[in-house]
Amino acid sequence: MKxxxxxxxxLLNRSRLKPLAPIAGGAIALMLGGILLxxxxxxxxQAYGVMFAGAFGGTRQLTETLxxxxxxxxxxxxxxxxxxxxxxxxxxxxxxxxxALCGSAIALTYPALPSLILIPLMLxxxxxxxxxxxxxxxxxxxxxxxNLIISTLMLNYIGILLVQYAARVPLQxxxxxxxxxxxxxxxxxxxxxxxxxxxxxxGLALLLVGAVYLLLWYTPLGFQLRAVGSRLSVxxxxxxxxxxxxxxxxxxxxxxxxxxxxxxxxxxxxxxxGDISDSYGFSGILVALLGQLHPVGVLIAAxxxxxxxxxxxxxxxxxxIPASVAQVIQALVVLLVLAGQAIARAKRDxxxxxxxxxx
Amino acid sequence: xxxxxxxxxxxxxxxxxxGIRLAVPVxxxxxxxxxxxxxxxxxxxxxxxxxxxxxxxxxTAQTLEQATGIASLAAWxxxxxxxxxxxxxxxxxxxxxxTLKTDQVVTGVTFVLLGQGLTSYIxxxxxxLLGARVTGLQxxxxxxxxxxxxxxxxxFNHNAIVYLTVALVVLCWLxxxxxxxxxxxxxxxxxxxxADTSGLRVQTIRYLAVMVGAALAGLGGAVLTVVxxxxxxxxIMAGRGWIAxxxxxxxxxxxxxxxxxxxxxxxxxxxxxxxxxLGFKALPYEFLLMLPYVLTLVVxxxxxxxxxxxxxxxxxxSKGKG
Numbered sequence: 001m002k003x004x005x006x007x008x009x010x011l012l013n014r015s016r017l018k019p020l021a022p023i024a025g026g027a028i029a030l031m032l033g034g035i036l037l038x039x040x041x042x043x044x045x046q047a048y049g050v051m052f053a054g055a056f057g058g059t060r061q062l063t064e065t066l067x068x069x070x071x072x073x074x075x076x077x078x079x080x081x082x083x084x085x086x087x088x089x090x091x092x093x094x095x096x097x098x099x100a101l102c103g104s105a106i107a108l109t110y111p112a113l114p115s116l117i118l119i120p121l122m123l124x125x126x127x128x129x130x131x132x133x134x135x136x137x138x139x140x141x142x143x144x145x146x147n148l149i150i151s152t153l154m155l156n157y158i159g160i161l162l163v164q165y166a167a168r169v170p171l172q173x174x175x176x177x178x179x180x181x182x183x184x185x186x187x188x189x190x191x192x193x194x195x196x197x198x199x200x201x202x203g204l205a206l207l208l209v210g211a212v213y214l215l216l217w218y219t220p221l222g223f224q225l226r227a228v229g230s231r232l233s234v235x236x237x238x239x240x241x242x243x244x245x246x247x248x249x250x251x252x253x254x255x256x257x258x259x260x261x262x263x264x265x266x267x268x269x270x271x272x273x274g275d276i277s278d279s280y281g282f283s284g285i286l287v288a289l290l291g292q293l294h295p296v297g298v299l300i301a302a303x304x305x306x307x308x309x310x311x312x313x314x315x316x317x318x319x320x321i322p323a324s325v326a327q328v329i330q331a332l333v334v335l336l337v338l339a340g341q342a343i344a345r346a347k348r349d350x351x352x353x354x355x356x357x358x359x
Numbered sequence: 360x361x362x363x364x365x366x367x368x369x370x371x372x373x374x375x376x377x378g379i380r381l382a383v384p385v386x387x388x389x390x391x392x393x394x395x396x397x398x399x400x401x402x403x404x405x406x407x408x409x410x411x412x413x414x415x416x417x418x419t420a421q422t423l424e425q426a427t428g429i430a431s432l433a434a435w436x437x438x439x440x441x442x443x444x445x446x447x448x449x450x451x452x453x454x455x456x457x458t459l460k461t462d463q464v465v466t467g468v469t470f471v472l473l474g475q476g477l478t479s480y481i482x483x484x485x486x487x488l489l490g491a492r493v494t495g496l497q498x499x500x501x502x503x504x505x506x507x508x509x510x511x512x513x514x515f516n517h518n519a520i521v522y523l524t525v526a527l528v529v530l531c532w533l534x535x536x537x538x539x540x541x542x543x544x545x546x547x548x549x550x551x552x553x554a555d556t557s558g559l560r561v562q563t564i565r566y567l568a569v570m571v572g573a574a575l576a577g578l579g580g581a582v583l584t585v586v587x588x589x590x591x592x593x594x595i596m597a598g599r600g601w602i603a604x605x606x607x608x609x610x611x612x613x614x615x616x617x618x619x620x621x622x623x624x625x626x627x628x629x630x631x632x633x634x635x636x637l638g639f640k641a642l643p644y645e646f647l648l649m650l651p652y653v654l655t656l657v658v659x660x661x662x663x664x665x666x667x668x669x670x671x672x673x674x675x676x677s678k679g680k681g
Contacts, residue, residue: 040484088464146659149403149464150608154652157598165645279475282468289465322483327476334469335455342459 054314075284078253085249091152093281094159099258102129130258382625391575398568403467406600407474412577416441430494445577460675548669
């Protein structure tokens, strides 16, 4: 597999933000989801009402939605960098797990450190873990020509299984029966900000929206990454080191996924376990795509995806309707947006097949 | 517990027998994906398609078994429905990736999330499915051969699906390398423009390849739920769809390689179940579960330079632009 067409990416490169397709796709997906709800004996309007109230209906609900958006936003931002450089990192799930593992190892090894030192160390370790795990795929790609899609995919499960092993054996709580580590001390839990339940990780993710935007469009490095992503031959001609760009884009997305991992473990789970993700690594890919590979779009998409998930939880509590309906709607939105963009592209007849630098 | 107590003769026979059985659902999906990828399309949605096929097959088998009381009939119809459901998802995948030329990686990942969400929703909504079981298929001892020492137990005392899948490996190999159809399929995957020029209908062949591949994945899912585990639970495929994609690369797009890879997976899987059951500590079962992924990476690291990847894999084809 030398090549994966990314014509949609090409289209997006040309027109910065085209919010119409996701909005139309979202509307149709909600309709299809409504049909699913109706067929399974639920009242779609009532269900959507409950979902909306559960996700955005008050301060507590909104806080929950923003909290759950943080990992999606971080992973989505990373994917934005990677996909802009046309690097197919579908290993965010594994990078998230390894990031969580490295950060947790610090928290469990140095439980007595003061928060001010311990938390930055944990964050750094998690970013390092994500960089390492994605960089491994990058090195295999650059030196041995191993296809990035497949290597990042393989490393997903290897990473998840490593964490399951770590939580069951070496990092397991002493005298514990469950496959999980001891609970982190208060000093290892990421603090909340401004008197809300929102933790500083969310604030950091918000800052990164601006940082990624500046990086991609206002720095030489960002220009290089996008140049490699849009026209490989041109990038080579003007002397851009493509291998280096690929590695940078890949490890940046890996580092952000790793960061998302330790934030979730430190705040939501407060201990390392074998199951610490809501498929964030895969949903994050969809978030990046739905956000049109633009940091602001990714922010909006992450909040909407998270709103669907949080709203679906209250759907489960209030109406006993399974929360997985949220995942169905998410997948439908993305499929519809993909199809819509493809049809628009075919109409304009500007489908120039692009060749990705893979394998 | 020391190794000597674990590695007894009867343990090894039971292990290999279970390994062959566990290899079958994955092998079906791998054979399907080889056909799909040989035509130049990569279907990353296998995990989702297996889940949906597995649920559809299971619901059919369970309903029929309760209605008629004939377990084997119910199982076979369930498998057929699993196959057809897979084909239907393949049709959707082909519309998106072949006709509309959506990105195959993103479309595939989305299919997995769709399959997970849909099966989880239906499973939880239809509370009657919770804990319901089906009988599945009885094993069928091959006359004469099944009484052989050792080999008889390991190879010739399985249910019909196991034998059929082995036959399918041979059939797949014949189809790909010894028939005109196979030649056309591979031509489309290697050089669609040339195939088009010589009069082959590239899009039609890719539609068929994607649908056949997804049908086999759906069947694989149904085999796991209806015949082997006799139950459906959320996420029951446990990554088998991703393993299948890995094994396609491991096999180098060859049915024989698929057989070897799937057997390795099946035996590793059988071993990890037993190690967990025995409480054997020397070899953590997580490392056994990692084995198919690690082996695939190793094969790719050592073999990627002389890879026989279909040259047009992942690239949509448009007339006049190829």
